[in-house]
Amino acid sequence: MTQVIQSPNLTTIPTFKALKCKECSAEYELQAIHVCEFCFGPLEVSYDYDALRRHVTRESIQAGPNSIWRYKSFLPVATDNPIDVGTGMTPLVRSNRLARRLGLKKLYIKNDAVNMPTLSFKDRVVSVALTRARELGFTTVSCASTGNLANSTAAIAAYAGLDCCVFIPADLEAGKVLGTLIYSPTVMAVQGNYDQVNRLCCEVANTYGWGFVNINLRPYYSEGSKTLGYEVAEQLGWQLPDHIVAPLASGSLFTKIYKGFQEFIKVGLIADKKVRFSGAQADGCSPIAQAFREGRDFVKPVKPSTIAKSIAIGNPADGIYALDVARKTGGNIESVSDAEIIEGIKLLAETEGIFTETAGGTTIAVLKKLVEAGKIDPEETTVAYITGNGLKTQEAVQGYIGEPLTIEAKLDSFERALERSRTLERLDWQQVLV
Amino acid sequence: MAVKVLIPTTLQKFTNAQATLECSANNITELLDSIEDNCPGIKGRLRDEKGEPRRFLNLYVNDEDIRFLEGIQTMLNDGDQVSIVPAVAGG
Structure with a gap:
């Protein structure tokens, strides 16, 4: 199965062609699979680089959106309307x-x-994975995450109107847990480390018909x-x-x-x-x-x-x-x-x-x-x-950075605190010099 | 020793779509032999030419990666659960 996309000049060109095993080069159709059934090697998307060479120019890229989708010809999605939440083109x-x-x-x-x-690079991979998930007909998306991926999957799923269930290790930083829960997905906090979370997800990935961005959608996601x-x-x-x-x-x-x-x-x-x-x-x-x-x-x-x-x-x-x-x-x-x-x-x-x-x-x-x-x-x-x-x-x-200087709302309190902080700063410098 | 083996989706075409198998083996090598004997077509999928598990395949005995145990010599006990899990990326 060859997917086609529209180039900026509206010429239909084939770009991504197949999934190919990185180890034994066996080829597969562009479905939600991630490992080679012969050798278990990872599958990777392959492209028609001759077509890309003919149709993509610096100018056509620069005329695209100010997001990762300016490089859509190099990404494994067929749609003209990818999920674009302004991901990419960071400073x-x-x-x-x-x-x-x-x-x-x-x-x-x-x-x-x-x-x-x-606020992490994961928004790049998730934007691609969820766009592809929609093309493949998934209505629920999921992931095994150390935190950032869960944040991103939950947020972009919310934007795209997809149901979402994420798996994280139970001991993650509070900010990463809150930064997932706010989008109201189902969150499974697994008692174990990431590798254990991953293993659990592998065991459930294909039994619920969900699109796991870093498991069965991994060839698309990682691109x-x-x-x-x-x-x-x-x-x-x-x-x-x-x-x-x-x-x-x-x-x-x-x-x-x-x-x-x-x-x-x-x-x-x-x-x-x-x-x-x-x-x-x-x-x-x-x-x-x-x-x-x-x-x-x-x-x-x-x-x-x-x-x-x-x-x-x-x-x-x-x-x-x-x-x-x-x-x-x-x-x-x-x-x-x-x-x-x-x-x-x-x-x-x-x-x-x-x-x-x-x-x-x-x-x-x-x-x-x-x-x-x-x-x-x-x-x-x-x-x-x-x-x-x-x-x-x-x-x-926490505990490795300074603390605020608490002062009264009076000028002399401010001046005393300022003098004290300057003295501490001088001492700091002296310590560095020594 | 009677052990339960969890089979990944990729290999279930060789197990009549069964996600678990009941096997008898004293260690991982014997277990892989037993799976190969009982599931025609699976031979060559689990191990490389040297008889080692393929490098993208993870084997766990009761939640522990066999590379933290005794590798393919890891002994099995009655009631153990062995999982065969392909490697996954991302975090």
Whole structure:
């Protein structure tokens, strides 16, 4: 079955053709399935790149909506009316103060902490998954989530009028639970870690006729992450950076940014260039970083124990592909401690005014570690992907930041407090100097 | 040992659409042998050429991944439940 879509000039062109096994290349029809029935390898959407090369131009993309749907020809949906809640086209911020602090000359922050509607990169994958879910006839959508995905699935399902049931580990941050409940889905808080939630969802996925965005809809869903590659290329003036640093949970995002860059090269939208891919994990859940360090080509599952819950996947399904991307591009995969993650969150906030969650803190801490180890050249154009918002994980930094100075509504009370704070600031600086 | 095996949808075409199987085995290797003997067509799906479970397949004994136990040598007891679950991404 070949799906067709309308190009901006209304010529009907075939774009996405089939689902193909990443391991054995077996092909399947474009249905709600995610694993190869021969070898259990993951299925991925394949496209007609000749048609894309003929019909898509920089101008046709720029004439599209200011959202991920400007790249619709590269996404696995057939409709002319995708679910567009303004997802994507988030700022690519040229960093000055953080760059100086780290000693980098050309650092950019891709800021998905302000993605719409739920302040994480997950809105990209969910917009694609739910658009496809509607095309495939699903009326109930679901997901196994570490928090951000649940927020996004519940919000976009509400917008699209789809019924929604999400599964999360019971110990998630309060902000992520509230940020799901507000949209009034059914929320199952599972007593266990994410890998256990995932397993449960696999067992129920196909028995209820629901569209699980990261299970039976996964081949479509994961393609949404490619837009993080497309946008950076477009926002850099249709060229690629030299180095990217992104968080690793399942490894999917990392590999899809790579796929996004490669597709733009393949269809002639940008010049070919080698981009180094470096990945970030938390020490308390670093199965991919461990495999990288030990030179292994397989990933041994771990039991997560870290404050970085959004990336705490102990059994990462795309781990081997992430390893492959890091190795073949000359990148690195590093991990950092929870204390370094908190420092990373604070560093980004204090230097760039961007409040990210623990996954972003992990990325910034690994960026710093790689620079200090000489693994990122100061001359490289480097992009750090910030994938989520700090207001959702306030528990992580509670107790590590300042407190308000409570004063009376009187001028002298203010002046005393101000003097005191300046003295404390001076002491802080002295401590730093020592 | 009598154990219950949960079969993923992808493999249910080989189990007459049954989502669970009752098997008898002392360890995971024997269990996989038993499934292959009893479900024509399933051979080659569960294990690679070296006899190891396929790398995108997760096997759990009573909720524990066999990679945290003794792998394919993991012993089974009467009443154990074994789940066969394909890997999944996303978070």
